[in-house]
Amino acid sequence: MDLWIGNKKYLSWSMRAWLVCRHFDIEFTEHLVQLDGLADGIFKQTIQSMNPVGKVPILVINDFSIWDSFAICEFLAEQFPQKLLWPQDTLERARARSLCAEMHSGFSALRSYCPMNIHADLKELGQQLWQQHADLRNDLQRVEQIWELHEQTGDFLFGKFSIADAFFAPVVMRVISYGLPTNQKSQAYMNKIIQVPAIAQWIAEAKLELTSI
Known part of the structure; x- marks a missing residue:
């Protein structure tokens, strides 16, 4: 799995998805794309090639993209039920x-x-x-x-x-x-x-x- 994120200093939604992967020891490759603030800059071009909304985070599995932190976390909880990402009750x-x-x-x-x-x-x-x-x-x-x-x-x-x-x-x-x-x-x-x-x-x-x- 590949997780695409933006600057760790600024991007809270990237932080959420990354934390779940890292804390629960889910294997992934991190790709950090620096923000450039440009409507047609490298950041937007790179991210829009995987997510038409042009926002991070994005989790990519075999060229299939999942974006939005909540959707990513729900997917991970389903894929790794033994890791108990959600409470058991x-x-x-x-x-x-x-x-x-x-x-x-x-x-x-x-x-x-x-x-x-x-x-x-x-x-x-x-x-x-x-x-x-x-x-x-x-x-x-x-x-x-x-x-x-x-x-x-x-x-x-x-x-x-x-x-x-x-x-x-x-x-x-x-x-x-x-x-x-x-x-x-x-x-x-x-x-x-x-x-x-x-x-x-x-x-x-x-x-x-x-x-x-």
């Missing part, structure tokens, strides 16, 4: 999927005001945004409600690391970069997330991009 699995769908389609204020930028110190900007935008505060309040699940189930949202944690990992990156205020329960969850080896690897490799872009 039926109701917990349904809740985990619901949370991923909410992450997938919601939190527009958090996405708009605080795009992922790993290793950038944006705390001053974050303070301004926090004061100015009630919708941003509402989004983070909802995120913190979700993260409280880890207290009920163990270190992660459903006891062990799952697709759901991978979907919220980029939010952790945003909160850290922008210095958004969080309660102690959220801080405990974020500290656990950044210690996951696959996430630590992504962060380290994103840092290396600072000298290459």
